[in-house]
Amino acid sequence: MQRKHQVEFLLYLIDSFCYYNCGRKCDFNAQCQVILQVQSCLGVWVSRMAVDGVHMDGGCDWDGRWNHVKKFLERPGPFTHPDFEPSTESLQFLLETCKILVIGAGGLGCELLKDLALSGFRLIHVVDMDTIDVSNLNRQFLFRPKDVGRPKAEVAADFVNNRIPGCKVVPHFKKIQDFDESFYRQFHIIVCGLDSIIARRWMNGMLISLLSYEDGVLDPSSIIPLIDGGTEGFKGNARVILPGMTACIDCTLELYPPQINFPMCTIASMPRLPEHCIEYARILQWPKEKPFGETSLDGDNPEHIQWVFERSQERAAEFNITGVTYRLTQGVVKRIIPAVASTNAVIAARISL
Numbered sequence: 092m093q094r095k096h097q098v099e100f101l102l103y104l105i106d107s108f109c110y111y112n113c114g115r116k117c118d119f120n121a122q123c124q125v126i127l128q129v130q131s132c133l134g135v136w137v138s139r140m141a142v143d144g145v146h147m148d149g150g151c152d153w154d155g156r157w158n159h160v161k162k163f164l165e166r167p168g169p170f171t172h173p174d175f176e177p178s179t180e181s182l183q184f185l186l187e188t189c190k191i192l193v194i195g196a197g198g199l200g201c202e203l204l205k206d207l208a209l210s211g212f213r214l215i216h217v218v219d220m221d222t223i224d225v226s227n228l229n230r231q232f233l234f235r236p237k238d239v240g241r242p243k244a245e246v247a248a249d250f251v252n253n254r255i256p257g258c259k260v261v262p263h264f265k266k267i268q269d270f271d272e273s274f275y276r277q278f279h280i281i282v283c284g285l286d287s288i289i290a291r292r293w294m295n296g297m298l299i300s301l302l303s304y305e306d307g308v309l310d311p312s313s314i315i316p317l318i319d320g321g322t323e324g325f326k327g328n329a330r331v332i333l334p335g336m337t338a339c340i341d342c343t344l345e346l347y348p349p350q351i352n353f354p355m356c357t358i359a360s361m362p363r364l365p366e367h368c369i370e371y372a373r374i375l376q377w378p379k380e381k382p383f384g385e386t387s388l389d390g391d392n393p394e395h396i397q398w399v400f401e402r403s404q405e406r407a408a409e410f411n412i413t414g415v416t417y418r419l420t421q422g423v424v425k426r427i428i429p430a431v432a433s434t435n436a437v438i439a440a441r442i443s444l
């Protein structure tokens with residue numbers, strides 16, 4: 092994209108977000124939102140320019156290559172932790188010794204791999220059990236249309252290794268549960284960009300099982316810090332967990348947003364929202380009418396979605412409810428949580444920092 096077009100695009104975003112949020116241009120809340128959006132759009136740009144930019148030639152560690160990282164590591168800042176000791180050795184540790192594991196190579200994972208690799212981490216492993224889908228391409232910027240169907244971990248690792256000289260990303264096209272303690276023990280830090288609480292809890296349990304105690308005293312060398320990030324739409328979080336020392340995932344389960352389910356009585360007898368009508372068609376009408384025989388409802392099958400969509404429309408008409416669309420039907424059936432590239436960029440940057 093040309094720079095001029097980028098600026099126009101940004102201005103367009105400012106306009107559209109204002110109207111989208113409140114319908115007015117001067118609302119304070121909307122303005123805050125816009126600033127956030129613009130900042131995060133810039134974040135995405137920087138990400139894209141960083142990976143799509145011109146490939147640099149020359150030696151692996153050319154002059155000044157790590158100047159940006161040194162600014163963080165070799166001097167304190169106004170917000171650094173009191174225990175932080177500026178040192179020239181930290182960079183060497185990052186470049187030569189530190190082994191980091193990234194779990195998930197999706198929306199957050201792509202951002203994380205890029206951020207970490209450009210910050211000097213070289214020994215990176217990435218675990219992901221998914222393959223690339225067309226719908227990932229808008230935000231999972233390490234993937235291209237030709238990669239659809241290939242394992243995310245492998246494509247992401249190839250991309251980063253080709254793009255960032257000296258970086259060695261090792262991909263694992265597997266589930267986290269396929270590895271045992273000895274695999275996880277080799278890492279200095281584990282970073283999670285997962286979308287499921289179950290996987291987070293498993294990972295958390297694994298790291299806690301790696302702790303060793305001598306006479307009831309925790310051996311600090313057995314602690315592997317877990318940096319956990321998550322995004323949902325425009326919301327996201329990032330936090331550091333020191334297993335055995337700070338509250339872990341299981342201690343703080345109530346912090347995660349509950350999955351939205353609608354009460355059955357509302358769905359069956361008092362629908363008020365378009366979602367209620369869709370849930371009625373999905374939960375009650377589908378198993379009763381068996382429109383495709385014994386086949387269970389498949390969110391990826393357009394004929395199935397079309398059927399649910401039409402039944403939902405009928406139900407909505409009956410109760411004077413508006414707003415049932417094909418897109419919403421698909422969203423409800425597949426439990427799609429909108430994914431926002433800029434949120435991923437912001438959260439990943441936060442985690443990497």
Ligand SMILES: [Zn+2]
Pocket residue numbers: 338339340341342343
């Ligand atoms: Zn705990």
